[in-house]
Amino acid sequence: MKRFYEKIVQYKKCLVVLFTFSALLCLWVGQRVAVNYDIADYLPSHSPSSRALEVMEEEFEGGIPNARVMISNVTIAEALEYKEKLARVEGVEAVTWLDDAVNILQPLATLDQEQVQTYYQDNTALFTVTIKEDMRIEAVQNLRELIGEDQAMSGSAVSTAISTTATVSEVQLISVFAVLFVLVVLVLTTTSWVEPIIVLVGLGVAIAINKGTNLMFGEISFVTNAAGSILQLAVSLDYSVFLLHRFEECRQTNSDVKSAMVEALGKSTLSILSSGLTTVIGFLALVLMQFRLGPDLGLALAKGVAISLIIVFTFMPALILLVYRQIDRTKHRPFVPKLQSLGKWVSRLSMPLVILFALVIVPSYLASNANDYYYGASHIFNETTQLGADTLAIEKRFGQNDTYVLLLPQGDLATETKLSQALNELPQVKSIISYVDLAGAEIPLSYLDETTRAKLMSENYSRMVLSVNVPYEGEETFSVVETIRHIANQYYPDDYYLAGEGVSTYDLMKTISTDMTKVNLVAILAVFIVLVFSLKSVLLPIFLVLSIETAIWLNLAIPYFSDTPIFYIAYLIISSIQLGATVDYAILMTDRYRENRMQGSKKEAVIQTIMDVTVSILTSGSTLTVVGLLMGYISSNQLLGQLGLFIGRGAIFSLIIVLFVLPGILYLFDHFIIKSNPVFLTEKEGEEVEEALA
Structure with a gap:
């Protein structure tokens, strides 16, 4: 190692230039690393709900409804107009309302009141909206402009869109405060006015390189994006400080700064490496998680600490040797007492x-x-935020509700009818939109218009859209998911697919537990x-x-x-x-x-x-x-x-x-x-x- 450190000292200027250029390049590249804000995307690909989503994307154009929009003080006719406006918003794939479940040309009093109240009550309409994943931010912003601030919307697409925009600004604010605090701490714990700047420069180079090299992952999770740099700053801080202290100690017995730095590196290698290695291992343990958010965060954090170690043993010695005279000129008495x-x-x-x-x-x-746990994303925003308040308002009016999609092999309408009847008997299932529920097994497919048929039938599968009166997660939700899967398996043994936010959360709970x-x-x-x-x-x-x-x-x-x-x-x-x-x-x-x-x-x-x-x-x-x-x-x-x-x-x-x-x-x-x-x-x-x- 001594020979290696001697080379570091010898080529100090080249190293500083090389790492500075690399940091600037990675800083630019880091802005182009995609960030994923959807927790469900990190389920294992082999989980039942993940496979269900893949099949549905292959067979049908529209995805699973992922937003609820509530419009107050509207008549049936006005609600239908809003439905058309919502459907025309860029990024909206589909809008489901009362007219998709029943014939609204009939008097409301003659219709199934439970189905009616799922979508319309007290002059208030609740629309179920499907938003494209790659246009969630734009679509949610446009929906808000359309309905106004006094109306409400909720759902996973809305939550993801708000997380995307809010987290970016919040992380920037946290980072500014963190750097200022670190600067104050370093001023108090070092004995030169220049040393805090040197440490922050080294940390900044390491963090910039880590963010840029995240490009190798394709995309990172919002947890990694928010916590990665801040954690790297906190856990890597003492490596640089320790090296500075060792360098000062060695200079007291060695007047040659270069050899003193080589000596300091040699004496600090074991301590810093053992400290860094335990940190890296702690982070790498997350890679063993089936839930892919763990590997996403673990790899990025472990890589960040490894880069920080490289910086401490290469860039930092070179930088310190270039500015040690400034360190000497700006010495001050210790602020921390014995x-x-x-x-x-x-x-x-x-x-x-x-x-x-x-x-x-x-x-x-x-x-x-x-402890009691939340497994999914349904509680990410509390009532103090607009989304939390909107969610509460919708639940107070229409109750807690979720939408599941059940895919069945096409061709056996009689079995589909029996399955639909069995599911309709569940108290939590408020309505089912499917071919056999709208038309009946005895009505030929040719009698159904092309748009409706495309939503409910594909080349290989029939689709049932279930409106279930349960929250997005919890014991009742998990019990309903198990029950629906059990019933579906009775009619289509191991030959069906069930998807939905509550279903994904159930699989998430099973995976991460x-x-x-x-x-x-x-x-x-x-x-x-x-x-x-x-x-x-x-x-x-x-x-x-x-x-x-x-x-x-x-x-x-x-x-x-x-x-x-x-x-x-x-x-x-x-x-x-x-x-x-x-x-x-x-x-x-x-x-x-x-x-x-x-x-x-x-x-x-x-x-x-x-x-x-x-x-x-x-x-x-x-x-x-x-x-x-x-x-x-x-x-x-x-x-x-x-x-x-x-x-x-x-x-x-x-x-x-x-x-x-x-x-x-x-x-x-x-x-x-x-x-x-x-x-x-x-x-x-x-x-x-x-x-x-x-």
């Missing part, structure tokens, strides 16, 4: 804190696994193995992983005790993110304790370790806390908001446990930590240990 009193306080309270820690492990674990244990176990095991080899110990990795896992359980236990449902996607992702992002703090604490233990007693080692690492840990931890909380409180998207809240709150729990509990654990198990790992110690290290313990 923390000896904190070390003494932690040392005195170490045993009570360890006991308290032991008492909360089991309750926090049990509570973290007993099986991911949790696998992802967590792999992440924990992989991090544990890395720690075993980097710390040359079996016992220490157990303490470190248990410390961070307990912080994760405490983080996820709060929603249980506050009776707050959480998004299962955020629940699933945060475990790997918090483990990967904050286990570094525990590694740094343990490394320094072992170093200090060679110089004095275990009590002195605890005090000195607290003094040595608190500023470094708080620099990274406070940044992760603030950027997470910013995302939590600024994002109108509740999924992103909750994920941000988990990140910020999780960082706080990790900081508390690492700074106040882990020193006590190291103190308590000092004898085993120092002496019970001879297998992993060299002969020289063994002699040093024996001397320290003597």
